[in-house]
Amino acid sequence: MSDRPRLWMRHESRNSERRAPLVPEDAARLVAEGVGITVEEAPQRSFPLADYVAAGCRTAPAGSWTEAPRDHYVLGLKELPDAPNHLVHRHIYFGHAYKGQTGARELLGRFTSGGGALLDLEYLTDDDGRRVAAFGYWAGYVGAALAVLHHRGLLRAxxxxxDRSALDGRLAAGEPPADERALVIGALGRSGRGACDALEKAGITPTRWDVAETRALDRRALLDHDVLVNTVLTTRPVPPFLTSEDLDAPGRRLSLIADVTCDVTSECNVLPVYDEITDWEHPVRRLREGDRPADLIAIDNLPSLLPVESSRAFSAELYPQLLRLNDADTAWERALLAFGTTATTVLKGSTHAR
Structure with a gap:
């Protein structure tokens, strides 16, 4: 067995981010196996710092990861602050930098200039290419739930x-509108299953599309739904599922798009009908006015609206992988290879490396 890794779980700089990639119970399991863990203070995190202390973790002030020893892996979820310019550690988080997203070149340059590396959680995969830890189910569940609540006039900003029981209570309240139609694209994946479960909870039997249906997409059938929930995550450009011209099509029934994937600044975006995500303060954006309005929900941290449930599920999948951080021939080596290949390609001028 190789030496156990040392982890430094950072504070999330985004105020609306309440999740944790590692919950106290799983941190305790890692500590018992000899993994050293430091946890930064984070007032908005849904898990008290005292619970990590009880699990055997050290603590540190928010943002102090920049001073962590070089052999520590910095663990997080969402984007890093803009400084420092040179990143010297190996960071584990969702970098959103491998598909030509805005800021990808700058971020990857920070890693290469500092000698660090991005171990992107989106590219932490098993031998079959399947992600080993994901928030997908809860992203789909929350995205579809918000779509239903907005369509029924019940969403408040x-x-x-x-918690899930409170959200489910809102979904189940009252009688659903007659003939309310919802379509889930990517219905067989993690996010798609979550979206379908939320719609069923709301009394809707969704139309389920996956690879076969999108290969020969029936655009008229798509537009004949009230709600579209997109959960498809692609790593290569494909023909769009919906275009601006579709939103202007006569007879369009579709009035709400919930984009769980939020690949808005990537050339892999399958819904090129908007150019900016929405957020907790303003969850809905109007895309078309008039007699046939069309709205958008595109929040890129949906699972943080159910922070406890989603964090526990994700942490349960991630912690066995964290035990193997320093082992040879693991998912981490594939993630490191993905970083090296992508950084080289992007920094040479290509915007899309995978």
């Missing part, structure tokens, strides 16, 4: 974190 700003949004606040809930």
């Amino acid at each position: 700003p949004l606040h974190p809930l």
Whole structure:
């Protein structure tokens, strides 16, 4: 067995991010196996710092990861602050930098200039290419739930974190409108299953599309639904599922798009009908006015609205992988290879490397 890794779980700089990639119970399991863990203070995190202390973790002030020893892996979820310019550690988080997204070149340059590396959680995969730890189910569940609530006139901004029982109570309240139609694209994946479960909870039997249906997409059938929930994550450009021209099509029934994937600044975006995500303060954006309005929900941290449930599920999948961080021939080596290949390609001028 190789030496156990040392982890430094950072504070999330985004105020609306309440999740944790590692929950106290799983941190305790890692500590018992000899993994050293430091946890930064984070007032908005849904898991008290005292619970990590009880699990055997050290603590540190928010943002102090920049001073962590070089052999520590910095663990997080969402984007890094803009400084420092040179990143010297190996960072584990969702970098959103491998598909030509805005800021990808700058971020990857920070890693290469500092000698660090991005171990992107989106590219932490098993031998079959399947992600080993994902928030997908809960992203789909929350995205579809918000879509239903908005379509029924029940969504109120700003949004606040809930537990599942409270969210389910809102979905099940009252009688659903007659002939309410919802389509889930990517229905067989993690996010798609979550979206379908939320729609069923709301009394809707969704139309389920996956690879076969998108290969020969029936655009008229798509537009004949009230709600579209997109959960497809692609790593290569494909023909779009919906275009601006579709939103202007006569007879369009579709009035709400919930884009769980939020690949808005990537050339892999399958819904090129918007150019900016929405957020907790303003969860819905109007895309078309008039007699046939069309709205958008595109929040890129949906699972944080159910922070406890989603964090526990993700942490349960991630912690066995964290035990193997220093082992040879693991998912981490594939993630490191993906970083090296992509950084080289992007920094040479290509915007899309995978």
